[in-house]
Amino acid sequence: MSLLMILGPVELSPGVRAASAEPPLGHTAPALIASFGAALRQMRTVWGAGPEHQPFVFAGSGTLAMEVAATNLLDPGQRALVVDTGVFSDRMARILGRRGVEVERLTAAPGATIAPAEVAAALQGIDAVFATHVDTSTGVRIDVAGIAAEVRRSGALFVVDGVCSVGGEPVAQADWGADVVLTASQKALSVPPGLALLVASPRALEARRRLRVPPPLVLDLLEWLPIHQAYEEGRPSYFATPATGLVRALQAGLDELVAEGPDIAVARHRTAALAMRRAFGVLGLTLVPERPEIAAHTLSALWLPEGVDPSFPGRVAAHGVLVAGGLHPDIRARYFRVGHLGWVTSQPALLAQTVRAVGLALREVGHDCDVEGAVAAL
Numbered sequence: 001m002s003l004l005m006i007l008g009p010v011e012l013s014p015g016v017r018a019a020s021a022e023p024p025l026g027h028t029a030p031a032l033i034a035s036f037g038a039a040l041r042q043m044r045t046v047w048g049a050g051p052e053h054q055p056f057v058f059a060g061s062g063t064l065a066m067e068v069a070a071t072n073l074l075d076p077g078q079r080a081l082v083v084d085t086g087v088f089s090d091r092m093a094r095i096l097g098r099r100g101v102e103v104e105r106l107t108a109a110p111g112a113t114i115a116p117a118e119v120a121a122a123l124q125g126i127d128a129v130f131a132t133h134v135d136t137s138t139g140v141r142i143d144v145a146g147i148a149a150e151v152r153r154s155g156a157l158f159v160v161d162g163v164c165s166v167g168g169e170p171v172a173q174a175d176w177g178a179d180v181v182l183t184a185s186q187k188a189l190s191v192p193p194g195l196a197l198l199v200a201s202p203r204a205l206e207a208r209r210r211l212r213v214p215p216p217l218v219l220d221l222l223e224w225l226p227i228h229q230a231y232e233e234g235r236p237s238y239f240a241t242p243a244t245g246l247v248r249a250l251q252a253g254l255d256e257l258v259a260e261g262p263d264i265a266v267a268r269h270r271t272a273a274l275a276m277r278r279a280f281g282v283l284g285l286t287l288v289p290e291r292p293e294i295a296a297h298t299l300s301a302l303w304l305p306e307g308v309d310p311s312f313p314g315r316v317a318a319h320g321v322l323v324a325g326g327l328h329p330d331i332r333a334r335y336f337r338v339g340h341l342g343w344v345t346s347q348p349a350l351l352a353q354t355v356r357a358v359g360l361a362l363r364e365v366g367h368d369c370d371v372e373g374a375v376a377a378l
């Protein structure tokens, strides 16, 4: 089997793998209720949220969590500002458009970011701001704390797409004053794909209560609220069947993350990212993000060397490691992406295997480079 160094699904720890292999429990089984409740409490810790914040777990992927945020916060005709740093911000704008929300965008060139001052200047009449903490199509990380401070001053709601950041970058929902921070199970949390996760502020639930046009029933936070409260209080409940097997895997993953300490997990991602970049530098590769300070620690988006064509990830795969191709439409054929998120960042041998596979593939396409030197630099 290939080593997964794409942007999710990612490699699992032995503990999460074991939990994923258990047969699914009934949704009212005491063990499931205990796991569900524990996972919700652990989410508050990992998100930097307070007791007043409400975590939610949906069966679905990250895109579903985006749909939940868009349809629970805004009515058709309200105005949203999308801080657009790439493909996933664009997706959020499309979701909002389908809700009938009027969308304004601040669009960054691929590899660039949007500064808090630019956001501040665009907040007039805006009801909610949507930003992507790490845009997986470019590897750019925005200054989410700085943007959050501007949004808070304006009174608009603030939604953070943290699909490529939660568990791997500093997340501080309470300090930011963010109303929704969302992610998916298969990225930096290192759990199998299938769960959409989000934490909502009291203001977010207020916004839902005020809606004129309610969201689709299965996405409605108010339908799910008593179910999640029941799980935290240890009581059985039912609205629609949760992905019980995945909830067990989620709790195993969050257990490991909380035991390690979320800050230490973030530092582990940073260390791995800097090591990978030193190694990629020896291979002669450069980053798509314009400056090192805005390059995310959960992935490296790397320009392909002159003359190397976009089938390059297939070459790497032949050496047993899956990396991702370009995704941003403006530069798609000119770069590739290596995910280094989740459990794998604690495994130097797997990171070395990745560097070696990339280096050997580069040599095959005529790009002379020092593969063992790169592994040593890692």
Ligand SMILES: *Cc1c(COP(=O)(O)O)cnc(C)c1O
Pocket (backbone or CB within 6 Å): 007, 008, 061, 062, 063, 064, 088, 132, 134, 135, 136, 161, 162, 163, 164, 184
């Ligand atoms: C992966 C990703 C998504 C989409 O998540 P899916 O689970 O593929 O639906 C959204 N936003 C960001 C930043 C992502 O990295």
